[in-house]
Amino acid sequence: MDEVRRHLEFHPGIDPEPFQTHIQKFTESGAILRDTWCYPRGGGQPGDTGYFELNATKYHFDEVTASVTGGETSIIHPLENDGLGIGMEVKVHIDVNRRNSLASMHSAAHIVSAAANERWGAITVGNQLGVDSSRIDLKFEDRDLFNVETLEEDVNFWVDNNSRIKIHEWGRDKILTDERVRNKRFVSRIIDRLGGENPMLRMVEIEGIDLCPCAGTHLASTGPIGGVSIDRVQNKGKGTFRLHFRNEKSEEIDNL
Ligand SMILES: [Zn+2]
Known part of the structure; x- marks a missing residue:
């Protein structure tokens, strides 16, 4: 099973639970997590949106996308990284209604x-x-x-x-x-x-x-x-x- 596209492991794909993970790196477009259950835009389906929770602060991310570089897929969570850093552990909340x-x-x-x-x-x-x-x-x-x-x-x-x-x-x-x-x-x-x-x-x-x-x-x-x-x-x-x-x-x- 694809390790970054973890949403594939879940069926039915509704009511996604919040999950803990670490920030692996930042690109110009947003954060890449160690692993993610977010759905990245694709196949005509818009990506998830939601927020990272860290020390009672919410960092909202826009529609999640997938980018392929050198045959490797990264899942991008577009957000401002003020206050966030590589290696930090965050709790990720997916917008459940959406x-x-x-x-x-x-x-x-x-x-x-x-x-x-x-x-x-x-x-x-x-x-x-x-x-x-x-x-x-x-x-x-x-x-x-x-x-x-x-x-x-x-x-x-x-x-x-x-x-x-x-x-x-x-x-x-x-x-x-x-x-x-x-x-x-x-x-x-x-x-x-x-x-x-x-x-x-x-x-x-x-x-x-x-x-x-x-x-x-x-x-x-x-x-x-x-x-x-x-x-x-x-x-x-x-x-x-x-x-x-x-x-x-x-x-x-x-x-x-
Ligand atoms: Zn389908």
Whole structure:
């Protein structure tokens, strides 16, 4: 398991606890910790925000990012380092409401992608999650067949179904021979990019509807998403629609 991306170890990826760690170094952009459970921006999911606690003082950090130098990944916590120093032990608090909302949105996004693929063979070509609103770009063979009300119904069927969301670590053969995995050409490219003998991929399964590689944070089941409404559909040309959707419960998910 990746030692710096510790958020990968946790599923469901909600209600992250505060954790103690040491400051390893500072870059121009912020602090690098010895280890971190913060989610760094990636895969369309914004990074965590939060604060370090040291001697009853709070040092807020902006959206966490990952930077790769010489093949090595560092997780950057952007903040002013006045009063902080290398080697200091800090308690890191992740903004729980933001994380929970994004985990809910992210789980909803899987269902939107999978439901559009299931019904029309649409391929997801882009996505950007937000706390209040998210978007997903779907490419259709025949865009005229697409109907947004049908998609919204399909998505909410899977939300109401309260399907379990599970995480697996699988190798190439297991992934590419599982008929539930959609868009194998895309998945195969991800595996090739990882390289190595038999790279293991983190697979996210939403029982009955979706199975795909993903490093994001998710709920334990789909029910707590509450409901998904698709507010706007934009024509992006070349058979692609951009869907803007909301998650009705994303503000309240921390109260579950
Ligand atoms: Zn995901």
